[in-house]
Amino acid sequence: MSHTNQERTSSTSLVNRVFNIIAAFRLGPFLALLVAGAFFYIQNERFILPLNISLILQQTSWIAALAIGQTLVILTGGIDLSNGLVMALGTVIMTTMAVENGVNPFISIGMGFGVTMAFGLLNGLLITRLKLPPFIVTLGTLNIAFALTRLVATTTIGNLPDIQTIFGERISLFGTTFTYGAIVVFPLYILMWFVLRETAFGRHVYAIGDDREAARLMGIPVNRILIQVYVLAGFFYAIGGWLLIGRIGSGDPNAGQTANLDSITAVVIGGTSLFGGRGNILGTLVGALIVGVFINGLQITGVDPLFQRLITGILVIVAVTMDQLSQRIRK
Amino acid sequence: MTPSQDAKPQPILEARGLVKHYGQVVALDGTDFDLYPGEILAVIGDNGAGKSSLIKALSGAIRPDAGEIFLNGEAIHFRNPSDARRFGIETVYQTLAVAPSMNIYENLFLGREIRRPGVLGSVFRLLDKKKMLDDATTYMRDLKFHIQSMTQAVSTLSGGQRQGVAVARSAAFARNVAILDEPTAALGVKESSMVIDLIRNVRARGLPVILISHNMPQVWELADRIHIQRLGKRIAVIKPNDYTMSDGVAIMTGAMNVN
Numbered sequence: 001m002s003h004t005n006q007e008r009t010s011s012t013s014l015v016n017r018v019f020n021i022i023a024a025f026r027l028g029p030f031l032a033l034l035v036a037g038a039f040f041y042i043q044n045e046r047f048i049l050p051l052n053i054s055l056i057l058q059q060t061s062w063i064a065a066l067a068i069g070q071t072l073v074i075l076t077g078g079i080d081l082s083n084g085l086v087m088a089l090g091t092v093i094m095t096t097m098a099v100e101n102g103v104n105p106f107i108s109i110g111m112g113f114g115v116t117m118a119f120g121l122l123n124g125l126l127i128t129r130l131k132l133p134p135f136i137v138t139l140g141t142l143n144i145a146f147a148l149t150r151l152v153a154t155t156t157i158g159n160l161p162d163i164q165t166i167f168g169e170r171i172s173l174f175g176t177t178f179t180y181g182a183i184v185v186f187p188l189y190i191l192m193w194f195v196l197r198e199t200a201f202g203r204h205v206y207a208i209g210d211d212r213e214a215a216r217l218m219g220i221p222v223n224r225i226l227i228q229v230y231v232l233a234g235f236f237y238a239i240g241g242w243l244l245i246g247r248i249g250s251g252d253p254n255a256g257q258t259a260n261l262d263s264i265t266a267v268v269i270g271g272t273s274l275f276g277g278r279g280n281i282l283g284t285l286v287g288a289l290i291v292g293v294f295i296n297g298l299q300i301t302g303v304d305p306l307f308q309r310l311i312t313g314i315l316v317i318v319a320v321t322m323d324q325l326s327q328r329i330r331k
Numbered sequence: 332m333t334p335s336q337d338a339k340p341q342p343i344l345e346a347r348g349l350v351k352h353y354g355q356v357v358a359l360d361g362t363d364f365d366l367y368p369g370e371i372l373a374v375i376g377d378n379g380a381g382k383s384s385l386i387k388a389l390s391g392a393i394r395p396d397a398g399e400i401f402l403n404g405e406a407i408h409f410r411n412p413s414d415a416r417r418f419g420i421e422t423v424y425q426t427l428a429v430a431p432s433m434n435i436y437e438n439l440f441l442g443r444e445i446r447r448p449g450v451l452g453s454v455f456r457l458l459d460k461k462k463m464l465d466d467a468t469t470y471m472r473d474l475k476f477h478i479q480s481m482t483q484a485v486s487t488l489s490g491g492q493r494q495g496v497a498v499a500r501s502a503a504f505a506r507n508v509a510i511l512d513e514p515t516a517a518l519g520v521k522e523s524s525m526v527i528d529l530i531r532n533v534r535a536r537g538l539p540v541i542l543i544s545h546n547m548p549q550v551w552e553l554a555d556r557i558h559i560q561r562l563g564k565r566i567a568v569i570k571p572n573d574y575t576m577s578d579g580v581a582i583m584t585g586a587m588n589v590n
Contacts, residue, residue: 199456200444207430207441214428217392218500219413219442278432 028322029270029286036290040297047300050176057182058247060292062087064185064285065240066259067266068192069120069233071284074267075196076229077209077276078127078134082119082142083237084259088252089149090116091241095157095251098164105161113238119145120234124227142260149253157251167246181243188239189285196281205229209276265312266291268319275323290315341404343368343539344389344420344508349398351384358384359395360563366508371530371540373550376560377583382543383512385560389541390422390510391415402507413442419506423497425513431486431493435478436467438485439500474499474532491522495529502533509533510541515549527553547576559583 040047066083073080094112098105119141126137167181196202204225207215216222244255270287272279291312298308346364351357359381366372376382387393389400391409399406402418409415412422429438440463446452447459467481476495478488485493494514501509511530515523523546530553534540544550550557551571559567559582567582567589574582581587 198458198460200446200458201456203433203437203441203444203458207433210430210432211428214430215441217412217422217424217428218430219416221413277430 029283029290032269033286033290033293036293036297040293040301043297043301047297050174052296052300054176054178054182056289056292056296058179059296060288061179061181061185062240062243062247063259063262063266063291064288065188065236065243066256067263067270067284067288068185068188068281069236069240070260070263071267071270071272071279071281072192072205072229072236073134073233074264074272074274075205075209075276075279076226077212078226078229079264079274080123080138080230080233081135081260082123082138082145083233083240083263084256085142085145085149086116086119086234087237087241087244087259088254088256089119089145089152090238091245091251091255092149092153092157092253094164094241095160095245096153098161099157099159099251105163109164109238109242112241113235116238116241117231117234120230120232120237121227124230127230128223128226153251153253156253158249160245160250164242165246165249167243168249169246179246181246184243185285188236189282193281201225201228206277209273209278211277262291262312263288265316268323269315271319271323273323274320340367342366342401343403344541345401345404346385346389347399347401349385349388349395349400351381351388351393351395357563359388359398361398362560362563363565364389364558365568366539366541367556369534369537369539370555371534371542371553373542373544373554373557374560375544375547375550375557375579375583380560380583381563382560384563386422386510386512386541386543389415389508390420392422416504419504420508420510421501421505422510423494423501423512423514425516429485429493429497432484434482434484435471435488435496436464436481438496439463439467439470439503443504470503471499474502474529476529489522491518491525494518494522494526498526498529498533502536502538505538507539508541509538510543512543513545514542515544515546523549547579551576551579561585 046052066087070080070083090112093115094109097103097108097111103111123134123137123141126132127134167179167184169180170177171180196205204215204220207218207220208222208225212222245251266288267284268274268287269290270279270283270285272283294311295308298305298311342365344364344366346362348361348363349359350361351359362381362385364385374382374385384393388395391412391414394410401407407418415422430441433441445459445463447457451457452459464481471478471481476499478492485496488496498511498514514530515526518526527549530540530542542550542553554571557569557571557579558565559569559579561583569579569582569589578587582589
């Protein structure tokens with residue numbers, strides 16, 4: 001059989017080979033990013049300036065942090081609709097505690113982490129103990145987090161201590177300035193990519209999303225790992241909140257209202273299957289950057305902002321369709 | 332229960348008076364069970380006879396309402412399948428319990444991954460992928476189970492190969508018993524014979540096997556003894572040489588009485 005394959009040297013096999021390489025290394029999202037970048041560069045040369053790249057990273061980084069948690073949840077076959085508003089609750093806890101209640105600013109940040117991780121624990125417990133669907137559970141906690149945020153703060157909280165806005169601080173790199181917040185998500189992604197690949201916890205996250213019942217029968221502590229995933233996701237939501245505080249310089253109770261969909265978009269465009277069990281967290285980073293590039297590129301080319309949402313919507317549908325098709329081919 | 336020193340060897344796995352109710356439905360009505368070292372014991376019975384519930388009780392997937400289970404003469408209680416696994420009892424389910432997107436060696440070690448030696452393994456909990464891959468390759472070769480690459484995704488395998496992975500996985504880690512629940516139910520003839528060869532190789536390694544099957548020719552071909560389950564009880568244990576297949580079916584359906 002290898003004979004016929006080797007002898008086929010027409011251009012179709014080259015095309016096939018390129019497609020296989022793209023599929024094998026999951027380069028689809030990365031190519032989409034390059035194409036989008038090239039498109040906006042042709043539209044407006046300013047797009048590729050280091051200053052603008054830095055701006056895209058700042059605009060994207062907090063969503064990218066939320067999307068780490070969202071990726072973990074979706075890999076297990078779940079979904080988290082609550083993350084944007086849980087993050088918002090985290091940010092108002094961090095800032096009001098420090099500014100209005102005189103708590104040590106660092107401890108205030110810790111309290112914000114505590115709250116978002118507690119929400120993760122609540123989501124995880126409801127999903128595993130009561131066996132409720134993640135969609136409904138997180139829709140419920142979304143509203144709880146929203147109401148609690150408004151009870152804690154009704155207006156933006158400014159005059160923050162330095163430690164809270166540390167991710168807004170700038171450093172010089174490549175002839176321009178980047179905020180710490182724009183940079184810090186990259187090592188976080190590398191870390192979680194490594195954890196998902198090289199630890200039993202990571203492999204179990206995939207196995208649960210791949211076939212939950214099989215994972216249970218093989219002796220994986222499914223419920224414990226699901227709870228760990230939702231709590232860990234909560235940790236990354238607090239990071240996202242801390243990054244956002246650094247970016248806007250205040251705690252904003254109106255923040256993150258569409259962040260749940262933005263983070264899901266990043267995960268899906270990044271090639272992670274909504275059915276769970278398949279995907280790559282580095283794809284999510286690329287997915288978040290694609291969303292950021294589109295938003296920024298459309299701004300820079302002076303397109304009506306409504307088109308940003310329109311195009312994001314189309315991107316999500318295309319990504320989910322591709323996933324659905326590949327799922328059907330597997331069966 | 333004191334193990335007696337009769338001529339008969341002590342059962343490896345034994346159950347007395349297992350009862351399990353699901354609401355109004357009585358799945359197990361005081362059933363007994365014995366498995367002896369080195370044998371393939373088939374469990375047959377009509378639908379609703381309680382085969383699945385019996386196997387689930389023995390593999391820790393359900394907790395019986397009453398009755399006791401003994402392993403090598405000692406009473407044991409399983410709270411979940413991991414408990415049973417800790418006692419060296421491994422189960423293969425008919426539903427092809429493998430993770431399809433993961434590769435073969437990952438599936439073989441899923442839930443019992445080998446970690447790297449030293450700090451990397453104990454503190455950072457990193458996996459020793461190379462050792463798992465090497466062990467899997469050697470082991471599958473010993474079982475005469477031929478697959479080109481241990482790193483291909485299970486979803487690329489045929490149904491028989493997938494079930495082969497599941498059987499090999501359970502046999503690799505079972506110290507006491509391998510339970511196979513309809514391992515060939517979803518497979519074609521050629522695929523089935525591959526899995527049957529594998530089951531023989533497992534017995535040849537000295538591991539007793541419990542085989543649940545609807546396939547009578549297969550049962551009569553493979554089994555050393557046949558446990559017949561009817562209406563939630565064990566009504567007979569026969570040897571395939573002493574009874575014909577139609578006798579077996581008659582006992583199973585209540586048309587014939589033994590003892």
